[in-house]
Amino acid sequence: MTKTIPDSIELGFHYRSDAPLRMLLLLYRSDWQKLVLSLLFFVIKHSPEWIRPLIIANIIDLLTQPQHHSLFNLWLNGGILIFSIMQNLPTHYLHIWAMSHAIRQMELNLRSAIIVRLQQLSISYHNQSSTGAIQAKLLQDVDKIQQLSQSVFQFIPAALLTILIAIAVTAQRAPWFLLFFVATVPAAVLVIQGLRQPMHDRNHVFRKQVETMSAHLSEMIKLIPVTRAHGAEAVAIGQTRDRLDAVKQAGVRLDGINAVTNASTWIIFRMFSAICLLTSAYLAHQGQLQVSAGDVVLLTGYFDTLTQSTAQILAVLPQMTTGFEAIRSVGEVLECPDLEANQGKQPINQVVGRFHFEQVSFSYPSQPQPAIQGINLTVAEDETIALVGPSGAGKSTLVNLLLGFLRPTEGQIFLDGQDMNHLDLRTYRQFVSVVAQETILFEGTVRENILYGSQSVSETQLKQAICDAHAEEFIAQLSEGLNTRIGENGARLSGGQRQRLAIARALIRNPRILILDEATASLDAASESLIQAALTTLMRGRTTFVVAHRLSTIHRADRIVVLEKGCIKEVGNHHQLLQQDGLYAQLHALQVV
Ligand SMILES: Nc1ncnc2c1ncn2[C@@H]1O[C@H](COP(=O)(O)OP(=O)(O)OP(=O)(O)O)[C@@H](O)[C@H]1O
Numbered sequence: 001m002t003k004t005i006p007d008s009i010e011l012g013f014h015y016r017s018d019a020p021l022r023m024l025l026l027l028y029r030s031d032w033q034k035l036v037l038s039l040l041f042f043v044i045k046h047s048p049e050w051i052r053p054l055i056i057a058n059i060i061d062l063l064t065q066p067q068h069h070s071l072f073n074l075w076l077n078g079g080i081l082i083f084s085i086m087q088n089l090p091t092h093y094l095h096i097w098a099m100s101h102a103i104r105q106m107e108l109n110l111r112s113a114i115i116v117r118l119q120q121l122s123i124s125y126h127n128q129s130s131t132g133a134i135q136a137k138l139l140q141d142v143d144k145i146q147q148l149s150q151s152v153f154q155f156i157p158a159a160l161l162t163i164l165i166a167i168a169v170t171a172q173r174a175p176w177f178l179l180f181f182v183a184t185v186p187a188a189v190l191v192i193q194g195l196r197q198p199m200h201d202r203n204h205v206f207r208k209q210v211e212t213m214s215a216h217l218s219e220m221i222k223l224i225p226v227t228r229a230h231g232a233e234a235v236a237i238g239q240t241r242d243r244l245d246a247v248k249q250a251g252v253r254l255d256g257i258n259a260v261t262n263a264s265t266w267i268i269f270r271m272f273s274a275i276c277l278l279t280s281a282y283l284a285h286q287g288q289l290q291v292s293a294g295d296v297v298l299l300t301g302y303f304d305t306l307t308q309s310t311a312q313i314l315a316v317l318p319q320m321t322t323g324f325e326a327i328r329s330v331g332e333v334l335e336c337p338d339l340e341a342n343q344g345k346q347p348i349n350q351v352v353g354r355f356h357f358e359q360v361s362f363s364y365p366s367q368p369q370p371a372i373q374g375i376n377l378t379v380a381e382d383e384t385i386a387l388v389g390p391s392g393a394g395k396s397t398l399v400n401l402l403l404g405f406l407r408p409t410e411g412q413i414f415l416d417g418q419d420m421n422h423l424d425l426r427t428y429r430q431f432v433s434v435v436a437q438e439t440i441l442f443e444g445t446v447r448e449n450i451l452y453g454s455q456s457v458s459e460t461q462l463k464q465a466i467c468d469a470h471a472e473e474f475i476a477q478l479s480e481g482l483n484t485r486i487g488e489n490g491a492r493l494s495g496g497q498r499q500r501l502a503i504a505r506a507l508i509r510n511p512r513i514l515i516l517d518e519a520t521a522s523l524d525a526a527s528e529s530l531i532q533a534a535l536t537t538l539m540r541g542r543t544t545f546v547v548a549h550r551l552s553t554i555h556r557a558d559r560i561v562v563l564e565k566g567c568i569k570e571v572g573n574h575h576q577l578l579q580q581d582g583l584y585a586q587l588h589a590l591q592v593v
């Protein structure tokens with residue numbers, strides 16, 4: 001039997017996207033030591049950048065004022081410079097090593113948390129959300145959070161550190177020069193403040209457009225056979241182009257605002273840098289404030305480092321806004337409250353297979369009429385119940401109630417005398433097999449598809465299941481037998497073959513309860529009889545609910561439940577119901593069942 005998944009999400013804390021920066025820090029809760037280590041190595045590896053202007057200034061002073069310095073100073077300065085350059089190899093490696101470990105671990109944790117959450121969210125949530133949009137969150141948004149991490153833990157601290165060192169050295173050599181620094185930063189901050197809101201808005205619009213496009217693209221690809229069969233290629237291409245165009249428009253607007261931000265800050269810094277150079281050169285020329293030629297080089301050098309660092313911080317701001325938006329986007333999954341309520345409920349380790357419906361009603365939130373209404377029904381263990389009724393009668397809704405994908409809005413369903421509302425449905429479903437109307441197969445081998453969801457199955461059990469599903473012959477004819485890859489959703493198999501694989505998959509779990517939604521598509525006589533034979537084996541010795549379309553299935557059922565507009569109209573076996581001459585007899589005459 002399969003293991004149940006843990007209730008807590010991998011992160012070990014509650015995701016709160018309304019405080020994205022705090023959230024980002026929390027994501028690194030377990031790896032903060034690595035971040036600190038990485039920063040430490042950065043300081044060392046980056047030291048040539050701060051040392052160089054000092055050394056150049058020393059050497060220039062040495063050349064312009066040879067009377068004050070000995071040649072030894074030149075070698076000393078040169079030695080320090082070369083050593084500081086050489087140490088870069090090991091320290092840079094260690095800096096990246098520590099950073100990469102922390103960031104990649106965060107990526108892994110976050111993706112796992114999303115996956116766990118997706119498996120906990122209700123089936124209604126999944127029916128409403130698009131695969132493409134979820135994929136975009138799982139792949140692109142986590143990537144963006146990774147980039148954000150790099151900004152917050154690498155670029156920004158590094159730049160801040162550089163600024164601090166530049167300020168400290170300047171304060172020591174020419175304190176009055178700090179005025180330039182002090183004036184530059186508020187000017188840049190003002191510009192950024194003004195652009196923050198439009199930047200945030202355009203990022204949000206862009207992200208939503210990418211999600212819509214992603215959802216549309218996966219739908220378009222899925223629909224290609226239908227599109228082609230209807231000759232609607234031009235329409236599909238046109239619609240897709242519109243989405244792509246919307247992404248382009250949003251992207252261009254976003255790039256535009258980023259360009260304005262970057263250019264404005266660049267201009268501010270370059271202007272201040274130019275003023276700084278001219279002023280210090282002028283003062284040196286006039287012999288005022290004891291500014292030497294070396295000081296001019298040093299100050300302009302540091303001013304450039306300072307402005308570059310500030311510019312770096314400002315340049316990563318747009319990327320950070322994108323990252324914060326990604327944190328919100330991931331929150332749409334991690335904070336979604338629409339979970340299947342299993343937490344704290346009673347797990348079960350045995351199922352007999354008796355059901356009792358007591359005044360069960362169910363209404364979909366969007367529908368005024370209930371889809372299921374006042375159902376009373378008792379089902380004995382090992383009984384086979386056929387559900388029949390016109391389209392929209394509520395058969396699939398009833399099946400989803402049985403599976404616990406939907407919960408009754410009124411009344412109760414009892415399993416072996418226990419209210420299903422009080423059970424951990426994940427443990428219950430380990431005793432259930434479902435053969436859906438449309439067989440869902442995945443890209444993999446025949447063996448992997450049959451064994452999906454089962455653990456520790458022996459080769460003999462596998463062979464037996466295949467034999468009972470009457471799938472032995474066609475599997476043997478495949479080029480590599482059980483190890484043949486079957487293409488996405490069983491593309492290389494016929495409808496009947498796919499159904500028999502689904503039956504083998506259901507059989508191997510040896511379920512106590514079987515839920516079967518018969519395919520409406522008719523098969524050729526040979527496939528039909530093989531499937532009927534397989535189904536007979538499958539239904540034996542378990543409680544079975546079957547949404548039945550085939551006469552042979554209906555004949556074999558112990559009881560037939562006829563539904564209409566969500567209510568039970570008639571219950572009985574085939575002959576009793578024909579004699580009653582009611583809805584079933586009508587449906588039968590019309591060959592609807
Ligand atoms: N996800 C949903 N949201 C809102 N209404 C729904 C949803 N699914 C079904 N319904 C409505 O509930 C009613 C019962 O639908 P249900 O799918 O159970 O019918 P059915 O008997 O399985 O029909 P069919 O034989 O065509 O599969 C219908 O009126 C349908 O419109």
Ligand SMILES: [Mg+2]
Nearest residue numbers: 392395396397
């Ligand atoms: Mg249905």
